[in-house]
Amino acid sequence: MAADFSSIPIIDISPLLAKSDDPKMGEDSSVLDVVTQLDKACTEAGFFYVKGHGIPESLLKEVRDVTRQFFELPYEEKAKIKMTPANGFRGYEKIGENVTQGVPDMHEAIDCYREVTKGMYGDLGKVMEGCNQWPENPPKMKVLMEEYIILCKDLARKIMCGIALALGGSPYEFEGHRAGDPFWVMRIIGYPAVSTMNDIGCGAHTDYGLLTLLNQDENINALQVRNLSGEWISAPPIPGTFVCNIGDMLKIYSNGLYESTLHRVINNNTKYRVSVAYFYETNFDTAVEPLDTYKTRTNGHRKFERAVYGEHLVSKVLSNFIHE
Numbered sequence: 001m002a003a004d005f006s007s008i009p010i011i012d013i014s015p016l017l018a019k020s021d022d023p024k025m026g027e028d029s030s031v032l033d034v035v036t037q038l039d040k041a042c043t044e045a046g047f048f049y050v051k052g053h054g055i056p057e058s059l060l061k062e063v064r065d066v067t068r069q070f071f072e073l074p075y076e077e078k079a080k081i082k083m084t085p086a087n088g089f090r091g092y093e094k095i096g097e098n099v100t101q102g103v104p105d106m107h108e109a110i111d112c113y114r115e116v117t118k119g120m121y122g123d124l125g126k127v128m129e130g131c132n133q134w135p136e137n138p139p140k141m142k143v144l145m146e147e148y149i150i151l152c153k154d155l156a157r158k159i160m161c162g163i164a165l166a167l168g169g170s171p172y173e174f175e176g177h178r179a180g181d182p183f184w185v186m187r188i189i190g191y192p193a194v195s196t197m198n199d200i201g202c203g204a205h206t207d208y209g210l211l212t213l214l215n216q217d218e219n220i221n222a223l224q225v226r227n228l229s230g231e232w233i234s235a236p237p238i239p240g241t242f243v244c245n246i247g248d249m250l251k252i253y254s255n256g257l258y259e260s261t262l263h264r265v266i267n268n269n270t271k272y273r274v275s276v277a278y279f280y281e282t283n284f285d286t287a288v289e290p291l292d293t294y295k296t297r298t299n300g301h302r303k304f305e306r307a308v309y310g311e312h313l314v315s316k317v318l319s320n321f322i323h324e
C-alpha cells in the first residue's frame, strides 16, 4: 500500500543498466542500491524520474520537436492519418476526441500500438488488429519514432529487472510468459495552451500495463500525481530524465504493494505542450495475477483476481472514445 509523498524521487539507474545482462546482478551492491530506491519509489509514490538511462537528451528533444512540428500542421494534413476502429484505433485523434471519466480531454494525439496481425490473438485481439499510421510530414517522423520505440522497449525491460528484484523475485520475473513478448503502446500528445475552455489536458487516470516512460516537454509544469491525502503533486520536467510510473498490471503482480497512481495533465501555460508516453506492457494474452514471492510481503492476503492484459486494454480503448 502506498505511503504518502510530497515530491517524486530521482533515481540514477546506470548501475542497473551496466549489469542488466548479468543473471547475478542482484548480488551487486550498486545494483542493490538502485533496487532499494526503486522499491521505495514504487511503494510510496508509484512514480519516479530516471536519469543515467543512456538515451541522449538530444534524441529526447528531437522526438519532442518532431511531435511539435506534426501538431503545427493544418487539421486537414493531420486528419490524413485519422484514427479509426478499422485501424485498431491507431492514428490521429483531434482535441476532445479522447474521453476520460466522461469528460473530453483537451489534447490531440497520435496513438500507436504494437502491430497486431489478423487472428494473432483470436477474438481477444480483434479490436486491436492493425498497423500504425505515420504521417508523410514531418518526413523523418516514422523512422525516428520507430527507432525511439526500440530504445524505450529495451530501457523499460531493464528497469523491470530492477523492479522484479525490488519485489523479491529473480531479475527475469517479467520475461517469458509474463512479458517476454511485451505489448507496447505509444501516445504522441499535444496539449493546447491555456484557454477559457475546460483546461483538463488529460483527466485523472491510471496507466494500464507495467511501466510508463514519459518524455515531457521542457519548462512547462503540467503533469500532476495524486498522493494518498488526495493532494495533487507536480511532476515538473527535469531535463534528460524520463518520468516513470506503475501501471495496473504491475499493481496486480505486486499484490497492491505498488500502486498504479492516479495522474492528470493541466496545461495552464501560455505555450503549447507536447509529450511522448511509451507504455511497456505484458504479453497481450497473458493472465496476470499476484506473484507468489510478493504475497509474503503483503501479509499473504491476495488482493486481486486474475486479469488478462488484452481484455483490460480493449475495455479501455472501447470506452476512451465516443462512438457515433
Ligand SMILES: N=C(N)NCCCC[C@H](N)C(=O)O
Residues within 6 Å of the ligand: 098, 099, 100, 101, 185, 187, 202, 205, 206, 207, 208, 209, 279, 316, 320
Ligand atoms: N495507454 C494508456 N495508458 N493511455 C492513457 C490514456 C489516459 C486517458 C484515457 N482516456 C483513459 O481514461 O484511460
Ligand SMILES: O=C(O)CCC(=O)C(=O)O
Residues within 6 Å of the ligand: 187, 189, 202, 207, 214, 216, 222, 223, 263, 264, 265, 274, 275, 276, 277
Ligand atoms: O502528457 C503527460 O504528461 C502524461 C500523459 C499520460 O498520462 C498518458 O497519456 O497516459
Ligand SMILES: [Fe+2]
Residues within 6 Å of the ligand: 205, 206, 207, 263
Ligand atoms: Fe497516463
